[in-house]
Amino acid sequence: MTTPIPQEAVNLVPVYAEIVLLIGASAILLIDMFLSEGKRSITYVLSLLTLLVCGGLTYIDFSSGATVYTFHGMFVSDPMANLLKLFTYLTVGLTLIYSRQYAGDRGMLSGNLGGEFYVLALFAMLGQLVMISGANFLSIYLGVELMSLSLYAMIALRRDNHKATEAAMKYFILGALASGFLLYGISMLYGATGTLDIREVSAAVAAGTIKPTILVFGIVFLVAGLAFKLGVVPFHMWVPDVYEGAPTAVALLLGGAPKIATFAICVRILVEGLLPMAFDWQQMLLVLAVMSLAIGNITAIAQTNLKRMLAYSTIAQMGFVLLGLLAGVAGTTDRTGIDAAYSAAMYYTITYVLTTVGTFGMLMLLSRAGLEAETLNDFKGLSKRNGWFAVVMSILLFSLAGVPPMMGFAAKFSVLTAVLGTGQIWLSVFAVMFSLIGAFYYLRVVKTMWFDEPTDNEPIIARGDAKFVLSLNGIGIVVLGILPGPLLAACLAAVKATLAT
Incomplete structure (x- = not known):
């Protein structure tokens, strides 16, 4: 057992964005109950305003560059967390704009609780923000479950659609399995170190007094749970089926901001908690990355359904993210190289999410x-x-393929x-x-x-707002x-500041 790290007093300032989001989502749910279907746009506007206010609060924290722990060390506000949160707001905001007409046409915004699409999206994002700022295994797990439960419900929003119901059931069952992996891994680390605080776990592992066998078993289950959330091989079986079966708007909510949150945890x-055991988890990431790149890209070739194709594309893209993570400590002790590797993985995650949001927006x-419009034939001619739409879609696809000068090439x-x-060198080739x-x-x-x-x-x-924002999305990919x-x-500055603490 190690001496506990002094715990910080409860300071609500770093959590203002999350508090505003929670209050805003709850208020929107109540307000929506009294709105007729013709006034559902009020719910849409209030959701975007909530995101805007949260973004402003987070930007203030990001500008300060400070690292602040609160809630007795369970929650951290640091440059990496704040930068990732800003892109989470952007991603969810774009998703709501793109999906407004789609969801309305399919009856997802009708009925007495038609605003549940927006409310569940906000609660899912609240879970993602908790994941991003989690400094304790318990808070991270609570964030994961809040996000997952909201997404389970969203996938099944179209109650009359058997494909959506089937996709929700698959995701729920496999998600429960992944949660079990995470919990078992966390329990083994807790049993070995006597703490759930990530900083205290790191100190206990670095002390070298714990049997490595227990730690390795815990790491195996943790990596398996994280791999499921990323959707990498061999924990990818849910990705194509859920992407295809879920309404396209919800598939975007699954494939966008959750990837940012999973990268953060x-x-x-x-890195922050188990860096002394890097040799063990790096080997696991290497296997996951290689299999994901191979199986994801090869299987995507055979797909004619674009949502399934993008699902297998996601698997391959997450393989690249894992390459950046494993490059952080594999074969190098250079601090500059370590920071560059993790910032590259962070930049790649942001790039993938911004491009995927636009691609699903076009669908x-x-x-x-x-x-x-989800098959190859729907895009003919x-x-x-x-x-102009063909130009924007081409830009997005070129970026996913890594063609210069698109953002995906730089990533x-x-x-x-x-x-x-x-x-x-072999891994790069x-x-x-x-x-x-x-x-x-x-x-x-x-073609x-x-x-x-x-x-x-x-x-x-x-709608004009969707067309305008989608155009900006495509232009932004080129500019970036x-x-x-x-x-x-x-990204580099945020990673340096975060890992330095």
Whole structure:
């Protein structure tokens, strides 16, 4: 047993954003009960205003650059957490804007509790914020469960759709299994160290007085639980089925902001808490990354349903994130290289999320009542129906494929640079090879949009706010690809400041 780290008094200032979000979501739920279906837009506006206020509060904390622990060390506000929270607000906000018309056309915003789509999205995000700032295994687990329970309900919102119900059941069962893995791993670490505080666990492990066998078993279960949340091989079986079965708006909520939160808890648990055991968990991440890159890219080639294709694409993209995480300590003791590796993984996660949000947004924009635009045939001849939408979708797909000068190229380059810095040339070559294989299924969609004849000549009808924001989304991917420096520097500074404490 080690001497406990002095615990900080309860300070509510770092938690203002979470408090506002909780109060806002609860108030929106009550207000929505008294709104008629024709006034459901009030719920939509209030949700976006809540995100805006939370973003302002978090930005103030981010600007200060301070690291503050509160709630007796269970919650931390540091530069990494605040930067990731800002992109979480952005991601959820974009999701709500893109999904407004889609959800309305499918009856997800109707009935006495039609605003539950927005409320559940806000509660899921609250869970993500707790995950990002969790400095204790208990608070991290509470965040995971709050997010997961909200998403379970959202997947099944279309009660009359058997595919959505089936997807919710699969995600619920496998999610419960993943929660069991996490809890068992946490219980083993608690049994070995006598604490749930991540900093105290790190100190106990570094002391070298604990039997490594117990720690390794705990790490195995923890990594398995984290791998499920990331959706990497061999814990990927839920991803394609849930993405396909869930309403596209909910699939975006699954594939967007939760990845940011899961990346955060990977850093909290593995890097901040279990860095002395890095040799063990790095080997696990290596296997997960290699399998995800191979299976994700190869399997995606065979898909004609774009939601399933994007699901397997997600698996491969998360493999790249794991490469950045394992490059942080594998084969290097250089502090600069370590910070660069973790910041590259962070930058890659943000890049993936911003691009995926736009891609799913385009799927929803092309959908209409009675039609799901989710197959390759639905994108045939898009350039002839609307040239600008075809341009935006091409930008997003090029970014996912890692084609310069898109943002995705800068992200892949930063991760590969970090891996090369560890001397693992074979791993870099392997990643590049499967990225080239993966480029095929992205470029196939681009070819379909520009060179095939359209099979659907119905006019594309979308709200002005969704079209405007989607255009900004595509332009932003290009701008951040040409000028990646500011965001990369922000990620590097946030990681340095966080790991220094």
